[in-house]
Amino acid sequence: MPEVTAEHYPPGTPCWIDLMAPDQQAALDFYRDLFGWQGEVGPPEFGGYAMCTLNGKPVAGIMKAQPMNEGDPVPPTVWTSYLASADADATQAAITAAGGTVMFPAMDVGTVGRMLVAADPTGAVFGVWQPVDFYGAQVVNEAGALCWNELHTEDLPAARAFYRQALGIESELMEGMTDYFAAKVSGRPVGGLTTLGGQAPPGTPPHWLVYFAVDDTDSTVDALVKRGGNVLVPPFDMVAGRMAVVADPQGAVFAVIKPVPM
Template identity: 40%
Template sequence: MPAYPLGAPCWADAMFPDLDAAKSFYGELLGWSFAEGSEEYGGYTQALVDGKAVAAVVPVMPGMEGQPPMWSLYLASPDLEATADKVKASGGTIAMDPMEVGPFGSMLVGLDPGGVGFCVWQAGEHPGFEKVNEPGAFCWAEVTTRDAVAADTFFPAVFGYNTQRMRDDTIDFSVWDLGAEPVLGRMKMTEDFPAEVPPHINVYFVVEDCDAAVETVKRLGGAVQFGPMGSPFGRFATVTDPQGAAFSVIDVSTTEGEMPEMD
């Protein structure tokens, strides 16, 4: 498949203290099967839907013990070093310097000025998602931050996004695009978010039935943080898995309400 353009979400993964438990949970919830973990890369294990790579799970790496599990989103770059320079020039921080991941590609980990963590991927043999916007696969993500001004300045400066602001007095929400379809949202955290919840990127996976998925999350020991709720984009809910990693599920075939106006 063609390479993802600069700034496009291209991959997601998460570290788990109990990898087998994570595989069992996501396998049942999202229908994932799993490739054999790579010993050379610390047990990194790709999740598959219909044989296509949709995400990855990995054991906690040495030196990262004790960090809470969380989903990481990767944004594409054709030139990792140039993107690293832009991150620093735009007020961000490089949390992990550019590094090669064998023949698969190269990556870095960055933070925006408001503390939102993100990864950048320059593809080699691994282009990223092989399936999106279908049940079990990634479809959307939102930069969720207390410093909306910093995010709206930083991410477009680094990745070339165009910004549209939602016309809604009850929510501070922007949409970023690359000249065509939207690629990311930006949500300002309100006082409803507990103080201990850090700024983050919320990753959405498609499910066939949001309400059924929520019941599965609860049955498997996870928790519901928000929803289910209908929207013009689909019926969605934000949940945490049994190990505490947060993400959202969305049924994109069940929509309600009018599309919001944007500026």
């Protein structure tokens, strides 16, 4: 199993994902059945945040979506990608200077780390994680675990400039592509940046899409549908493997892929 240690998450690297869902327990049950995750509602001091594990290793978080203040709308049901930082406060300042918007300012999360949530200038929301006792996902690139994070935006030049200035993420056009860039940290690909394409439902805002590796894309999609999920882009073959874009029963969008063996 591809286990991860702290040194594999240099600043700018996607290091964690979590889901906000109106029905936390239903989400825990769904992803348990689909990916084999284990997780339960957490302690009140952490807002009930559930740490989900795969074979005993943390892979993702699931929390109940709640309004920040009385009268506010419930946040959308989405997966959030977190980018690693050595100093969340400095990153927050860099985000603002680069034209981003801080939505939830840097705050301590117990003794495990410090985090913030922001939006890039094109509107895509992401998190920032400064580790203390917890550095992020401890298994990736394995069936049932995160394997890729991909920005979809209507303004690639603005997004590329922002992530380079705010988080030190370089981007390089992938060979044979016209609108797909590899996001790189210290020369190593850590994600992708692409145009918000025509396959997205009308009105889809810029966003970070999370990919989960699976052993069989078609059977995973069948299982998802049987559990109340929806298929947005049916399984198809592409350069990295066979993938599909789907939504869980509460509307959170994600991709599944059986990667081409490297």
